[in-house]
Amino acid sequence: MPWEKNFNIDDAVDRATEVFWAKGYEATSLADLLQAIGINKGSFYNAFGSKKKLFTQSLLKYEREQRRDILAELESLEDPVLAINKLFDALIEQSLTDKDKKGCFLVNTALDLPNHDIDTQKTVKKGLKGSESFFERQIKSGIQTGAIPKTIDPGICAKGLLALLVGLRVLARGVFDKTSLMAIKKQAIDLIH
Amino acid sequence: MPWEKNFNIDDAVDRATEVFWAKGYEATSLADLLQAIGINKGSFYNAFGSKKKLFTQSLLKYEREQRRDILAELESLEDPVLAINKLFDALIEQSLTDKDKKGCFLVNTALDLPNHDIDTQKTVKKGLKGSESFFERQIKSGIQTGAIPKTIDPGICAKGLLALLVGLRVLARGVFDKTSLMAIKKQAIDLIH
DNA sequence: TGACTTATTGACCGATTGGTATAAACTAAT
DNA sequence: ATTAGTTTATACCAATCGGTCAATAAGTCA
Numbered sequence: 001m002p003w004e005k006n007f008n009i010d011d012a013v014d015r016a017t018e019v020f021w022a023k024g025y026e027a028t029s030l031a032d033l034l035q036a037i038g039i040n041k042g043s044f045y046n047a048f049g050s051k052k053k054l055f056t057q058s059l060l061k062y063e064r065e066q067r068r069d070i071l072a073e074l075e076s077l078e079d080p081v082l083a084i085n086k087l088f089d090a091l092i093e094q095s096l097t098d099k100d101k102k103g104c105f106l107v108n109t110a111l112d113l114p115n116h117d118i119d120t121q122k123t124v125k126k127g128l129k130g131s132e133s134f135f136e137r138q139i140k141s142g143i144q145t146g147a148i149p150k151t152i153d154p155g156i157c158a159k160g161l162l163a164l165l166v167g168l169r170v171l172a173r174g175v176f177d178k179t180s181l182m183a184i185k186k187q188a189i190d191l192i193h
Numbered sequence: 194m195p196w197e198k199n200f201n202i203d204d205a206v207d208r209a210t211e212v213f214w215a216k217g218y219e220a221t222s223l224a225d226l227l228q229a230i231g232i233n234k235g236s237f238y239n240a241f242g243s244k245k246k247l248f249t250q251s252l253l254k255y256e257r258e259q260r261r262d263i264l265a266e267l268e269s270l271e272d273p274v275l276a277i278n279k280l281f282d283a284l285i286e287q288s289l290t291d292k293d294k295k296g297c298f299l300v301n302t303a304l305d306l307p308n309h310d311i312d313t314q315k316t317v318k319k320g321l322k323g324s325e326s327f328f329e330r331q332i333k334s335g336i337q338t339g340a341i342p343k344t345i346d347p348g349i350c351a352k353g354l355l356a357l358l359v360g361l362r363v364l365a366r367g368v369f370d371k372t373s374l375m376a377i378k379k380q381a382i383d384l385i386h
Numbered sequence: 387t388g389a390c391t392t393a394t395t396g397a398c399c400g401a402t403t404g405g406t407a408t409a410a411a412c413t414a415a416t
Numbered sequence: 417a418t419t420a421g422t423t424t425a426t427a428c429c430a431a432t433c434g435g436t437c438a439a440t441a442a443g444t445c446a
Binding site: 022023024026027100101102103107108110111112113114115121124125128155156157159160162163164165166167168170171173174175176180183184186187188190191 | 215216217219220293294295296300301303304305306307308314317318321348349350352353355356357358359360361363364366367368369373376377379380381383384
């Protein structure tokens with residue numbers, strides 16, 4: 001009956017995500033979001049309800065499309081050591097390519113966790129837990145194929161790899177250069193050898 | 194001639210640090226700072242000049258008194274493996290004890306680095322570089338005493354330990370529990386074995 | 387065409403932002 | 417007592433904050 005929106009909600013969320021990702025929730029103003037999306041206040045509140053609701057949407061979409069889908073693709077390689085290698089390579093590549101140095105949206109929000117509501121906290125925990133589980137599955141699989149020594153504890157090592165991943169993401173936002181990031185990767189691989 | 198300030202600048206900076214540390218620069222309002230220090234605007238601007246200048250002071254003082262002094266104490270132990278063990282123990286202890294879950298002021302600011310000015314960036318880089326150097330010295334020392342195998346590359350391993358430290362600090366802000374944090378520590382120790 | 391529904395626009399809201407200015411009260415050294 | 421500097425307490429500033437709302441425009445239906 002009525003009239004469809006003449007801007008794409010999905011694209012709008014993606015553009016908002018870029019801003020939240022780069023600047024964080026607090027430092028992102030409504031004006032920033034309106035400019036990034038290219039709409040005005042009325043349409044914004046009609047479409048998203050509030051700044052916080054849009055943030056929630058952004059984070060969920062990121063978790064779904066960036067983190068989950070990428071890990072699923074690596075998992076399909078059926079070579080655990082290669083999958084972990086490729087994951088770290090991808091992170092380093094992404095960090096070096098992104099001129100805004102946004103890092104990882106989930107990690108950025110994780111550091112800010114005490115200042116967010118319970119829903120956001122759940123999303124972040126779920127996302128990072130997902131990455132930890134990915135590592136754990138790869139390690140177990142590697143132990144079965146013999147690519148990874150039996151002496152390694154999958155649960156503990158997975159947490160170590162996650163911590164390295166998080167550390168890499170933080171340090172990639174301006175402290176470490178390529179060589180240093182590669183050193184982190186090497187240490188990650190050492191942990192499963 | 195005149196009259197000395199009747200509030201202690203040092204204490205004031207410490208109180209301000211607590212707020213910046215917990216909430217970050219953007220999310221901290223002037224009202225927050227005034228309440229935490231217990232002075233009013235006039236005194237604030239007379240003493241510190243601006244919010245940003247106070248932030249700079251806070252970060253420098255933290256780097257000097259929290260990070261540097263603690264590492265210096267550990268370094269005096271003359272037992273590299275023990276020093277690294279104790280460092281991670283101290284970080285875990287601190288993270289679990291702090292009910293505000295503030296994490297590490299330097300790490301928090303490091304993640305926010307692209308949104309800060311050059312002076313702040315320098316302070317953060319210098320601080321993290323200092324921790325990396327601490328690790329490197331301990332590893333080299335351990336290799337000399339035989340406590341750490343010669344096969345380990347001090348420079349690379351130090352970067353790995355720093356990444357683990359940073360990851361631990363981030364995850365301790367709400368994602369990981371004590372058991373998981375201990376797992377990270379175990380992986381750190383594994384890296385030097 | 388006219389009714390109905392929805393989206394867009396832009397003005398408007400009170401509250402808060404960081405920061406300035408002012409004046410009076412106070413303290414201490416000259 | 418004068419003087420210099422500090423404290424408190426306000427009042428004030430323009431700008432921005434997130435958010436609301438009524439009018440208007442645009443599309444779909446009968």
